Amino acid sequence: MKKAKITVLGGGTGxxxxxxxxxxxxxxxxxxxxxxxxxxxxxxxxxxxxxxxxGDIRNVLVSLSEVEPLVEELFQHRFQDGNGLSGHSLGNLLxxxxxxxxGDFAQGVQEISRVLxxxxxxxxxxxxxxxxxxEYTDGSLTEGExxxxxxxxxxxxxxxxxxxxxxMPEALQAIEESDLIVLGPGSLYTSVIPNLLVPGxxxxxxxxxxxxxxxxxxxxxPGETDGYTVSDHVQAIDEHVGEQIVDAVLFNKQxxxxxxxxxxxxxxxxEVPLDEQALKELEVLMIGDDLLYxxxxxxxxxxxxxxxxxxxxx
Numbered sequence: 001m002k003k004a005k006i007t008v009l010g011g012g013t014g015x016x017x018x019x020x021x022x023x024x025x026x027x028x029x030x031x032x033x034x035x036x037x038x039x040x041x042x043x044x045x046x047x048x049x050x051x052x053x054x055g056d057i058r059n060v061l062v063s064l065s066e067v068e069p070l071v072e073e074l075f076q077h078r079f080q081d082g083n084g085l086s087g088h089s090l091g092n093l094l095x096x097x098x099x100x101x102x103g104d105f106a107q108g109v110q111e112i113s114r115v116l117x118x119x120x121x122x123x124x125x126x127x128x129x130x131x132x133x134x135e136y137t138d139g140s141l142t143e144g145e146x147x148x149x150x151x152x153x154x155x156x157x158x159x160x161x162x163x164x165x166x167x168m169p170e171a172l173q174a175i176e177e178s179d180l181i182v183l184g185p186g187s188l189y190t191s192v193i194p195n196l197l198v199p200g201x202x203x204x205x206x207x208x209x210x211x212x213x214x215x216x217x218x219x220x221x222p223g224e225t226d227g228y229t230v231s232d233h234v235q236a237i238d239e240h241v242g243e244q245i246v247d248a249v250l251f252n253k254q255x256x257x258x259x260x261x262x263x264x265x266x267x268x269x270x271e272v273p274l275d276e277q278a279l280k281e282l283e284v285l286m287i288g289d290d291l292l293y294x295x296x297x298x299x300x301x302x303x304x305x306x307x308x309x310x311x312x313x314x
Contacts, residue, residue, distance in 0.1 A: 011056040013300075015033065016060055017185075019303075027311065030171075033123065037053040038145050054095035055089075066117045067116055121174060123171045135157050149190065149224045178210040183215070196240055211248060212245050213313065215249075220271075244282070250289070
């Protein structure tokens, strides 16, 4: 029997967490990963070697890999000291090295995928060095993915420089051949939307007959989605694409324990409110479920529960 094809677009922790759950199901996975990150080890390698940032790709490779835990630990190992090495993770350095050997970042990712026995395809959204900018409602601009949430103003839109980067043909093909497309979970403006801004992505998403599901964040994100409802998240995606592409939204309806809510409130984050009427008007299918996983002090999506809901849509 032919396996169903699921393509997930995103970046950051949310994407890696989801993929760990999804790889336990008999589906064919393609992960299209944002390459606009400019902080930490990724940012340094990006500047020094002029390559796309490897960090989010590294996390996705590890979450889809089928290797011994020790190899995973080695890949994620971050050097604490050493002149020039401090702060770099070994996986980032391996990706940078493989890019240098093959002469091509995407090719380097494919080679490392083989080494790590990765279940699925991991594809950078573009093979180029991209910079994310935000324009706020007051007209001011900020450059750099890591700087955008620190400004604390309402974001009007985000855009990429250079304006017309080359998309990865394999990424466009994965979208077109999918049975299900998943957007998120992850930072709305800095992880999810940047993928949609790469030329060709929007057209591929409009051409595909796959259902497009957005996994809404559980909490608002300070500096990115303050005061946002579920429908605000959906509308931001559609506005950046220029057409309505979200068919369904998966959201959490499990009550958030008081201690967690209080802790998040201290950081300026609250639960994303569900506005059913607005979603009905957008003609978006609403799928609510208990999706929480408690990770020490953090609220995360339960990867298995989310994956089960996604697979049930096939």
